[in-house]
Amino acid sequence: MIPFPLLLKPEEVFRQLTELNRKVVQGIESLSRIRHDEFRSGATAKEEIYREDNIVLYRYTPMVERPFHVPILIVYALVNRPYMVDLQEDRSLVRNLLKLGMDVYLIDWGYPTRGDRWLTLDDHINGYLNNCVDVVSERHALDQINLLGICQGGTFSLCYSAIYPEKVKNLVTMVAPVDFHVEEGLLNCWTGCAPGQKNIDIDLLVDAFGNIPGEFMNFGFLVLKPFQLSIRKYIELIDILDNKEKLLNFLRMEEWIFDSPDQAGETFRQFIKDFYQDNKLIKGQVKIGTKQVDLRKVSMPVLNVYAEQDHLVPPASSIALERHVGTADYTARSFPVGHIGMYVSGKVQQDLPPFIATWLKARG
Amino acid sequence: MSWNEQADTLVKAFTEAQTKMWESWCDLIRTAPAPTMPSYSGVVDQWREIASQGLKAWTGESEQVVKDLAKQLVSAQDVGMRFFELSLSTWKAMAPKIESGQDWVTVLDSYSAQFRQQFLQAPHGGVAAVEGAAELWRLYLEQWQKLGQPWVESLRRAPRHFGQAAMGDGSAPIELMNLYWDAYERTFGRLLESPSLGYSRELNERLLKGFNAWLEFRRASYEYQVVLAETWAKAFEQLNHKLVSVAQAGEKVESLRQLLFLWIDVIEEAFLGVFRSEEYIRVQGRLVDTAMAYRIHEREIVEGFLKASHVPSRSELDEAYRRIYELGKEVKELKKALHGVTGGRSARRKVQS
Numbered sequence: 001m002i003p004f005p006l007l008l009k010p011e012e013v014f015r016q017l018t019e020l021n022r023k024v025v026q027g028i029e030s031l032s033r034i035r036h037d038e039f040r041s042g043a044t045a046k047e048e049i050y051r052e053d054n055i056v057l058y059r060y061t062p063m064v065e066r067p068f069h070v071p072i073l074i075v076y077a078l079v080n081r082p083y084m085v086d087l088q089e090d091r092s093l094v095r096n097l098l099k100l101g102m103d104v105y106l107i108d109w110g111y112p113t114r115g116d117r118w119l120t121l122d123d124h125i126n127g128y129l130n131n132c133v134d135v136v137s138e139r140h141a142l143d144q145i146n147l148l149g150i151c152q153g154g155t156f157s158l159c160y161s162a163i164y165p166e167k168v169k170n171l172v173t174m175v176a177p178v179d180f181h182v183e184e185g186l187l188n189c190w191t192g193c194a195p196g197q198k199n200i201d202i203d204l205l206v207d208a209f210g211n212i213p214g215e216f217m218n219f220g221f222l223v224l225k226p227f228q229l230s231i232r233k234y235i236e237l238i239d240i241l242d243n244k245e246k247l248l249n250f251l252r253m254e255e256w257i258f259d260s261p262d263q264a265g266e267t268f269r270q271f272i273k274d275f276y277q278d279n280k281l282i283k284g285q286v287k288i289g290t291k292q293v294d295l296r297k298v299s300m301p302v303l304n305v306y307a308e309q310d311h312l313v314p315p316a317s318s319i320a321l322e323r324h325v326g327t328a329d330y331t332a333r334s335f336p337v338g339h340i341g342m343y344v345s346g347k348v349q350q351d352l353p354p355f356i357a358t359w360l361k362a363r364g
Numbered sequence: 365m366s367w368n369e370q371a372d373t374l375v376k377a378f379t380e381a382q383t384k385m386w387e388s389w390c391d392l393i394r395t396a397p398a399p400t401m402p403s404y405s406g407v408v409d410q411w412r413e414i415a416s417q418g419l420k421a422w423t424g425e426s427e428q429v430v431k432d433l434a435k436q437l438v439s440a441q442d443v444g445m446r447f448f449e450l451s452l453s454t455w456k457a458m459a460p461k462i463e464s465g466q467d468w469v470t471v472l473d474s475y476s477a478q479f480r481q482q483f484l485q486a487p488h489g490g491v492a493a494v495e496g497a498a499e500l501w502r503l504y505l506e507q508w509q510k511l512g513q514p515w516v517e518s519l520r521r522a523p524r525h526f527g528q529a530a531m532g533d534g535s536a537p538i539e540l541m542n543l544y545w546d547a548y549e550r551t552f553g554r555l556l557e558s559p560s561l562g563y564s565r566e567l568n569e570r571l572l573k574g575f576n577a578w579l580e581f582r583r584a585s586y587e588y589q590v591v592l593a594e595t596w597a598k599a600f601e602q603l604n605h606k607l608v609s610v611a612q613a614g615e616k617v618e619s620l621r622q623l624l625f626l627w628i629d630v631i632e633e634a635f636l637g638v639f640r641s642e643e644y645i646r647v648q649g650r651l652v653d654t655a656m657a658y659r660i661h662e663r664e665i666v667e668g669f670l671k672a673s674h675v676p677s678r679s680e681l682d683e684a685y686r687r688i689y690e691l692g693k694e695v696k697e698l699k700k701a702l703h704g705v706t707g708g709r710s711a712r713r714k715v716q717s
Binding site for chain 2: 003005006007008012013016017020021024027028031032034035036039053114115116117118119123127183186189190199200201204205207208209210223225226227228231232234235237238241250251254255258
């Protein structure tokens with residue numbers, strides 16, 4: 001007979017339950033004393049350079065006297081807020097790039113309102129992104145700048161670089177989905193990555209909601225790992241409740257995770273249908289406005305960074321880029337982290353910014 | 365110590381721990397900055413009520429993210445407690461059989477089969493009940509012209525009961541039926557008198573279509589809950605297998621936390637396996653599609669009443685926003701063309717809405 005593996009002594013159970021409760025009660029008390037200023041994100045100084053409708057273009061204050069002459073424009077995704085790249089002083093991709101002498105700009109897409117329901121991918125890429133690139137180029141008297149696209153922003157940057165290769169000096173993509181029909185990704189499966197299986201009717205979704213609520217998007221992301229992200233995470237939190245620094249770090253992440261903007265309806269419609277469901281990007285069938293996106297026209301040097309344990313953008317989705325771009329100067333670099341770990345892992349922040357800076361400067 | 369004695373001792377320890385928890389929550393509340401509520405005679409469910417109100421008292425002036433986090437903390441503690449209650453009841457049920465010489469693996473397998481049966485009864489029973497009532501509601505709907513708002517309320521309150529049903533709470537389907545009857549009584553049971561409404565073929569057609577969409581959504585919800593309930597039951601069986609493999613490896617589970625994390629890993633794996641299946645993807649897609657279809661019909665019904673009340677509707681506002689958006693684009697293009705005479709990219713810098 002197999003021995004029963006549970007050895008829970010009653011006095012130990014009693015001790016663990018009361019200890020658990022003591023920590024939770026003390027934790028609530030500690031939490032109630034914390035103010036927002038203590039965990040506010042965005043450690044690095046920046047100034048507003050350009051504004052158009054809801055979007056704002058920022059330039060981060062350089063940290064060296066003479067920054068590298070070709071600036072970087074960071075293009076983040078629409079589905080989350082971009083301050084993830086500058087979460088806190090010791091977890092800031094932006095800060096680390098600035099310390100390495102780079103000149104860094106960032107597009108903040110803002111919070112779409114109901115009035116933005118009709119904004120399209122054309123507006124975002126040929127409109128806002130193109131205008132921001134022009135603003136940065138003009139400020140530096142350059143014909144070309146560097147683009148750094150993150151996640152969906154990486155996909156946007158790829159489209160942009162294919163449409164306007166003459167404006168992009170070097171392209172860096174981070175955890176960017178390229179091939180959307182990868183079955184490893186649960187998100188891909190749910191939005192319809194199997195041929196003939198579209199799952200959710202996206203037209204109905206957009207017609208019903210208008211803008212897709214941030215809460216709906218967030219719920220979808222949480223359900224990808226429901227018990228880890230909704231239960232285990234908070235039980236493990238109990239262990240750090242008496243460590244203020246760790247608690248503040250946790251609060252910053254928590255604020256960012258649940259700070260999800262609504263998605264402009266028409267942009268969402270085209271992105272999900274054309275990219276996720278029909279996988280048109282790698283087939284050369286995507287049209288942004290009147291402009292065709294042909295990844296073979298991405299002729300500038302490309303650095304493709306991806307996360308080996310990414311459950312949101314599976315590595316296979318990003319790695320596919322190599323087979324489709326036209327450039328002869330293609331570099332791939334991976335890190336043994338998840339999607340968010342790419343920005344917040346201390347180890348990655350030690351290695352990734354110098355890698356990017358060195359790569360860009362060598363192609364300056 | 366025998367199995368029965370162990371089980372009894374554990375129950376006693378758990379009860380004492382719950383009492384201690386309730387006492388410490390009461391102490392916390394007594395010293396909270398905000399006004400508090402009267403004390404209760406202690407049972408765990410009342411602890412949950414006290415914890416919830418204590419949270420509000422302590423975090424009343426905190427940032428929203430802090431409030432949300434505090435709520436999650438208490439929820440996590442609650443999950444741990446519920447899980448341990450479930451484990452304890454399992455152990456109590458098993459103890460006499462193991463005491464009488466049966467193998468614990470066999471006993472646990474038989475217990476999880478019973479658990480699975482109980483779990484799966486809740487959503488299936490609800491389907492039959494709804495289908496019978498639906499016919500009745502349709503008959504009345506054809507005679508009365510009513511505003512569907514109470515149905516929307518029942519729709520909003522239903523998910524909590526669905527969740528409880530998925531957890532094997534036998535009273536949850538009854539609560540669901542009560543919601544529907546309550547909504548029926550408040551709508552079709554009374555005539556809505558309004559001079560600007562009254563009989564309208566268009567409104568009647570919208571109400572019927574909305575009702576059909578609502579029924580489709582209800583059916584899709586039940587299908588979805590059946591899949592979830594089956595997954596819960598499967599996860600419980602997989603936990604048994606995991607315990608067997610832990611035992612075969614000569615390992616022990618010596619803390620609540622270790623047991624809880626084992627359970628979380630197992631259940632996560634079970635759910636993720638189901639989430640990838642064609643059946644789940646189909647059922648989830650149908651749930652979302654029927655919910656959105658109902659939402660659209662709901663809006664059309666509400667807009668019918670708004671129009672009669674001379675109030676602008678969502679559709680009208682969206683149309684206005686669309687016109688503003690198109691005009692904005694036209695203005696940007698014109699500005700670009702106008703400033704194009706100054707050359708190159710400087711034109712874009714002028715483009716600000």
